[in-house]
Amino acid sequence: MLFGLFSTADCHPDLQADCSVCALSSTAAKYRHSNNMSNSIAQAHKTVDQLRFEAQIERIRVSKAAADLQAYCEQHARDDPLLVGVPASENPFKEKKSCIVL
């Protein structure tokens, strides 16, 4: 409770050396600081671990990735109803045209 209520700024500079409240307050500040520090260290460790992990991944060139993408599209183009269209009789969403007898 004390930690949040007082800060050394509340105390006159000439008195701070003898002030017990200031002593407590600065210990509290150091405690908060070291708590924050250990959180930051943990976070920094996590970040570095993740970056190390990502750095050792083997990468291929975009030219290879692009070629593979293109090959897949070409290979499957025929089976893509939205690309090549399917006759109304086969597509359940297209209305079947009925014959009109004139």
Place this chain on the structure above:
Amino acid sequence: MAAVAAEDTELDLDALRKEAETLRSRLEEERRKSNDVQLRDVASKLELVPPLQMKVRRVLKGHQGKVLDMDWSTDKRRLVSSSQDGKVIVWDAFANKQERVLSMPTTWIMSCAFSPSGDIIACGGLDNKCTVFPIDKDLENPERKRRTIAMHTSFMSCCRFVKSGYQILTSSGDCTCALWDVDSSQLMQSFHGHISDVLCLDISPVHCRTFLSGSSDKTASLWDIRTGRCVHSFDGHDGDINGVRFFPTGESFVTASDDGTCRLYDLRADREVALYTKDCMIFAATCVDISKSGRLMFAGYNDYTVNVWDVLKCVRVGRIYAHDNKVTCLQRSPDGTAVCSGSWDTTLKLWA
């Protein structure tokens, strides 16, 4: 003593920060080196995509509020949609009929999902939970059998069943994703790494060991479902990532973002390989899906339209004036014959 310890930790922190910087520059350099060519240039010799013949085939009316999400059933015929009005509707899309209307106790159901077996629906949103309902044909009152299986500390943005149907993946405004067992409601794995709301997820179509998440921290991440580890992280967008979808090979994916662009990322090249945008496009892209062959990309936008892109040539090949309000969700049917879009105009439409 305390002062010395504090100084040590400061030095450690400094060293770690320096190492992080070095690693980041190294990663950037590696990614730059692999960027030897542009996808659109590789595809320049390809024939143009045939002119699109898509028209609206069904208009599903029934919600009284904004439609926020939809999911197809594996039977290619039914779909489920959820809305701001607190209702989850199961539709027979062929017949344009409402099969079930489920009422949730809260409004803003931001996500809904169909189980692979077709007899369970999952949904949730601002209630921070994921709830499941059995919907077998003979069940009279599904609301009575509903169960909560996931709890987050902020809104649930997306839920999707894993292929087996025994587990559900959720993403949340609490910056995490989580994997839950459907029967026991146990948390199986949680995924930490994003620094802001996670808005969308997509499970790999190929092996189900990985999934993607998109976040308002402007990054998309690939996760190992078993270990909880973030395998890759991709940046590049200038705004929240609202939608992610795997390419059919599972080796690339597309994203839709608040910055008005969609992008294609390749997992093996570990970088962005294409950008889909036009100067006049300033409205957020909210949802995205890819056709069966991977050649066409459909994206829904806040300007009420769905734009169709040639994935390889990186050009727009169609513009559908789809709805009377923002398009919020879009999904291709499992057999690739149709695309369903949902909107703030309270309707869902089927295009084929």
